[in-house]
Amino acid sequence: MIAVDLAGDTDFAGFRNTARRLAAHGVKPADVVWRTGRETGDLFGSTEALPPPTVAETEVKVPRAFVPLAEAVICHSAPERLSLLYQILYRFRIEPKLLEIASDPDVTAARRMEKAVGRDVHKMHAFVRFRELATPEGPHFIAFFEPEHFIEERASGFFVRRFAPMRWSVLTPRLSLHWDLESLTVGPGARREDAPSEDATEDLWRTYFSHIFNPARLKVKAMTAEMPKKYWRNLPEATVIGDLIAGAEARVAAMIAAAPTAPPAHHERLQARGGDRMAAGIVGPQAIDEIGQTAGIGLAGIRAEADGCRRCALWAGATQTVFGEGPERAEVVFVGEQPGDREDLAGRPFVGPAGQVFDEAIEEAGIDRTLAYVTNAVKHFKNEPRGKRRIHKKPNGAEIEACRWWLAQELTVIKPKLIVGLGGTALQSLLDRPVKITEIRGKFMDFDDGPSVFATVHPSYLLRLPDPEMKARERQRFVDDLKLVAERIRAMG
Amino acid sequence: MSAKTLVQKLAILSDAAKYDASCASSGSEKRRAGKGTGIGSTEGMGICHAYAPDGRCISLLKILLTNFCVFDCAYCVNRSSSNVERARFSVEEVVRLTLDFYKRNYIEGLFLSSGIIRDTDYTMGEMVRVVETLRTVHDFRGYIHLKAIPGASQDLIDQAGLHADRLSVNVELPTDDSVVRLAPEKKPVDIRRAMGGLRTRIEAAADGQKGRAKARKFAPAGQSTQMIIGADETNDAAILDRSAHLYGSYALKRVYYSAFSPIPDSKAILPLLKPPLIREHRLYQADWLMRFYGFDRTEITDGRPDGMLDLEVDPKLAWALKSRDRFPVDINSADRETLLRVPGLGVKSVDRLLRARRHTRLRLDDLGRLVKSIGAVRPFVIAADWHPGGSLDRLDLGARAAPKPQQLSLF
Numbered sequence: 001m002i003a004v005d006l007a008g009d010t011d012f013a014g015f016r017n018t019a020r021r022l023a024a025h026g027v028k029p030a031d032v033v034w035r036t037g038r039e040t041g042d043l044f045g046s047t048e049a050l051p052p053p054t055v056a057e058t059e060v061k062v063p064r065a066f067v068p069l070a071e072a073v074i075c076h077s078a079p080e081r082l083s084l085l086y087q088i089l090y091r092f093r094i095e096p097k098l099l100e101i102a103s104d105p106d107v108t109a110a111r112r113m114e115k116a117v118g119r120d121v122h123k124m125h126a127f128v129r130f131r132e133l134a135t136p137e138g139p140h141f142i143a144f145f146e147p148e149h150f151i152e153e154r155a156s157g158f159f160v161r162r163f164a165p166m167r168w169s170v171l172t173p174r175l176s177l178h179w180d181l182e183s184l185t186v187g188p189g190a191r192r193e194d195a196p197s198e199d200a201t202e203d204l205w206r207t208y209f210s211h212i213f214n215p216a217r218l219k220v221k222a223m224t225a226e227m228p229k230k231y232w233r234n235l236p237e238a239t240v241i242g243d244l245i246a247g248a249e250a251r252v253a254a255m256i257a258a259a260p261t262a263p264p265a266h267h268e269r270l271q272a273r274g275g276d277r278m279a280a281g282i283v284g285p286q287a288i289d290e291i292g293q294t295a296g297i298g299l300a301g302i303r304a305e306a307d308g309c310r311r312c313a314l315w316a317g318a319t320q321t322v323f324g325e326g327p328e329r330a331e332v333v334f335v336g337e338q339p340g341d342r343e344d345l346a347g348r349p350f351v352g353p354a355g356q357v358f359d360e361a362i363e364e365a366g367i368d369r370t371l372a373y374v375t376n377a378v379k380h381f382k383n384e385p386r387g388k389r390r391i392h393k394k395p396n397g398a399e400i401e402a403c404r405w406w407l408a409q410e411l412t413v414i415k416p417k418l419i420v421g422l423g424g425t426a427l428q429s430l431l432d433r434p435v436k437i438t439e440i441r442g443k444f445m446d447f448d449d450g451p452s453v454f455a456t457v458h459p460s461y462l463l464r465l466p467d468p469e470m471k472a473r474e475r476q477r478f479v480d481d482l483k484l485v486a487e488r489i490r491a492m493g
Numbered sequence: 494m495s496a497k498t499l500v501q502k503l504a505i506l507s508d509a510a511k512y513d514a515s516c517a518s519s520g521s522e523k524r525r526a527g528k529g530t531g532i533g534s535t536e537g538m539g540i541c542h543a544y545a546p547d548g549r550c551i552s553l554l555k556i557l558l559t560n561f562c563v564f565d566c567a568y569c570v571n572r573s574s575s576n577v578e579r580a581r582f583s584v585e586e587v588v589r590l591t592l593d594f595y596k597r598n599y600i601e602g603l604f605l606s607s608g609i610i611r612d613t614d615y616t617m618g619e620m621v622r623v624v625e626t627l628r629t630v631h632d633f634r635g636y637i638h639l640k641a642i643p644g645a646s647q648d649l650i651d652q653a654g655l656h657a658d659r660l661s662v663n664v665e666l667p668t669d670d671s672v673v674r675l676a677p678e679k680k681p682v683d684i685r686r687a688m689g690g691l692r693t694r695i696e697a698a699a700d701g702q703k704g705r706a707k708a709r710k711f712a713p714a715g716q717s718t719q720m721i722i723g724a725d726e727t728n729d730a731a732i733l734d735r736s737a738h739l740y741g742s743y744a745l746k747r748v749y750y751s752a753f754s755p756i757p758d759s760k761a762i763l764p765l766l767k768p769p770l771i772r773e774h775r776l777y778q779a780d781w782l783m784r785f786y787g788f789d790r791t792e793i794t795d796g797r798p799d800g801m802l803d804l805e806v807d808p809k810l811a812w813a814l815k816s817r818d819r820f821p822v823d824i825n826s827a828d829r830e831t832l833l834r835v836p837g838l839g840v841k842s843v844d845r846l847l848r849a850r851r852h853t854r855l856r857l858d859d860l861g862r863l864v865k866s867i868g869a870v871r872p873f874v875i876a877a878d879w880h881p882g883g884s885l886d887r888l889d890l891g892a893r894a895a896p897k898p899q900q901l902s903l904f
Contacts, residue, residue: 100849100851100852101848101849101853102846103845103849105862125540126540126541127542129599130596130597130598141597143598158534158536162526162533163532163596163598164526164527164528164532165526165531181529201594203500204590204594205599207500207504208503208507208554208556208594209543211508211511212551212555213546213547214511214512214549214754216755217548217752217754217768217770218547219770222544223545223546223547244546256755258758260761263573263575263576264576266573267565267574270573308682316669318685319742344742347686383741385741386741387784388741388744
């Protein structure tokens with residue numbers, strides 16, 4: 001039997017060096033007893049000396065993940081932690097992948113200890129309560145805390161990172177941590193009486209604790225699961241918990257029994273004042289019943305009407321109506337399919353990736369966008385959620401039909417000479433029938449009773465093409481189409 | 494009205510804030526205190542510094558700047574028609590409380606909201622003044638969650654995003670129609686626009702950090718929202734559908750569900766009942782299944798009577814019981830997606846299981862060491878030394894696999 005004496009509860013360097021040597025000599029875990037100075041009595045009368053140093057000990061290999069695990073486990077208060085760690089280290093010789101087998105009993109035990117230590121550290125970060133003490137050097141914040149494991153040093157970094165500009169001390173029965181604005185020192189253990197017995201701010205804290213509590217949701221077990229009673233004696237707020245629990249039921253009963261009261265006077269004044277504001281709020285029934293009833297309200301008026309549109313169900317999955325944009329006297333109107341993700345968020349048409357392709361193409365074709373009106377056949381973004389994203393869905397015939405109402409309103413006011421339909425949805429809406437783009441692309445369709453319609457693809461089609469060569473070719477075709485439009489605009493002018 | 498003391502104001506304005514469920518202080522950028530000045534840090538994961546007897550975490554000083562409000566939202570304790578006692582903090586009072594609490598390690602930071610006074614921009618401006626003072630005058634580096642008021646000017650929202658770790662806009666209720674009915678002054682489309690605006694700003698700032706574009710810092714811990722459950726008639730299927738859209742549309746960190754609970758001086762049109770806490774719990778479980786377990790919302794609610802989740806068993810077990818043909822699952826060969834659907838197997842357990850089985854064939858004992866409760870898992874899996882036999886077909890499976898009922902009785 002070999003007895004190893006470590007320099008303290010958490011002497012990781014001592015453990016590592018000794019364990020390495022023992023493993024290099026092939027010393028079996030059962031033949032080692034680990035001591036940290038806490039042992040009482042002499043359980044192992046005769047012990048052998050540590051074997052001599054060997055070159056082989058520098059070559060003992062452990063998986064990278066073992067070091068952080070061992071650093072945590074050594075802070076556990078169970079005496080068997082050290083023999084467990086050595087047992088795992090010893091097993092690495094023939095089971096180098098041991099740590100990956102989370103179902104192994106030794107690994108499970110070590111992971112449990114690691115978790116308990118992590119939880120204890122977390123609770124120390126959470127439940128340390130400083131009390132302010134006035135000193136000649138300025139305020140000194142002092143806390144008394146009782147951790148379950150040997151975690152004080154492991155937990156100390158948090159307090160340094162957070163409270164560096166404060167002078168503070170955390171006292172525990174095992175040791176004390178002191179921060180003097182420059183460096184951290186570790187001192188001897190302390191008693192509760194060594195910390196200040198009160199702090200004036202604790203009354204405010206207890207007030208907050210009492211009033212943030214909702215008595216209608218009493219769940220005592222959920223509280224004690226996360227804030228076990230063993231911590232309560234160092235928590236100033238714990239003194240009010242008993243009364244809060246005892247009074248909860250009566251408080252809720254009183255709330256329910258209380259008859260509704262008459263509103264206070266200021267409410268009536270607000271309601272009177274707010275009447276106008278409310279009228280401007282939610283759009284109820286459409287103010288315009290028929291297309292063409294738009295003479296008085298103009299584009300701005302129609303846009304306001306469309307903001308609350310529920311002519312089809314698409315509003316529910318979208319952010320907002322994305323209405324057209326551009327001069328009310330535009331000679332040419334571009335009609336796309338529907339707003340996309342970006343347009344839906346911004347509330348403006350053609351501002352996303354497809355809009356960018358469109359902008360560049362019409363500029364290249366020599367069309368001044370500021371003189372054109374751009375809009376969509378469908379004014380809400382039809383989409384389907386997919387986790388953290390949403391994907392575009394093609395509007396169906398009924399949705400196109402429902403939204404044609406708004407497109408017709410826009411066209412009735414603007415009275416353009418030319419309409420450019422971008423893609424199948426736009427042209428279906430404009431021509432009131434399903435169309436094949438390939439059959440009508442690049443053609444001007446002239447009508448006796450209305451503006452000419454020109455057909456081309458939607459710019460998002462270009463974005464979807466995977467082959468760069470084909471993309472370039474198709475983009476050129478798109479620009480060529482738009483050049484025909486530019487020509488026609490000049491001819492109209 | 495006599496002047497109220499700080500303690501009195503704190504009592505009123507934390508009473509006024511307690512119905513907002515969010516208390517998260519996680520997921521922000523990492524910060525640490527400076528030398529000599531700049532108290533505070535953010536550690537990535539949040540810390541719950543205390544728990545109230547309602548089992549809720551207390552991580553932040555969650556208060557209202559004022560509970561005076563010109564709105565009259567029926568479900569809200571602060572609505573203008575309520576006779577609840579009113580108070581208003583000064584900017585300096587909130588700053589002092591935050592710093593004093595923070596220095597004593599009571600809190601991770603501040604969660605500030607407010608009743609609407611005068612108008613949207615005035616109220617938002619007052620809240621921004623608080624966080625600006627904390628950040629710039631006191632160099633406070635702790636966590637800040639700020640309510641963004643729909644309709645506030647972009648300039649104020651930008652300042653809020655510069656100083657706050659998280660911004661949130663509450664959708665309030667699961668449907669727009671309910672908002673119109675119960676919160677007459679709130680405009681659902683403004684709420685949506687506000688969330689869309691936040692997503693745009695948050696993503697631009699995140700892209701900027703990757704060096705793609707110059708952008709100001711904006712709410713590094715993202716945005717969240719809350720909806721009240723049980724104040725209207727919306728069923729769980731519709732609620733989860735709304736959540737799926739909210740997650741997909743606005744890149745939300747969280748949708749919080751808050752069971753409507755009795756408030757002092759309540760309005761007669763609302764149900765004054767026990768808050769539906771189990772229902773709230775089931776919604777969170779379903780939300781988790783959608784986000785981390787690959788479940789589609791329709792799988793969870795399809796076939797449920799009235800579109801409501803089962804209160805007796807959790808939604809994953811409920812799904813497994815109606816999908817018995819997909820079990821038992823062999824833990825030594827099934828893929829991750831399949832394993833995630835086994836009742837009793839969580840994301841962590843599955844990932845550890847997948848690693849372990851590369852080196853060994855797993856027996857039931859091994860599985861027992863990877864999960865919380867082997868009893869819950871056993872009927873649904875095949876292990877090297879275990880087959881559930883016909884136990885899956887037994888009709889009483891639901892009752893046997895279900896945890897003991899734990900409804901708390903209040904009345």
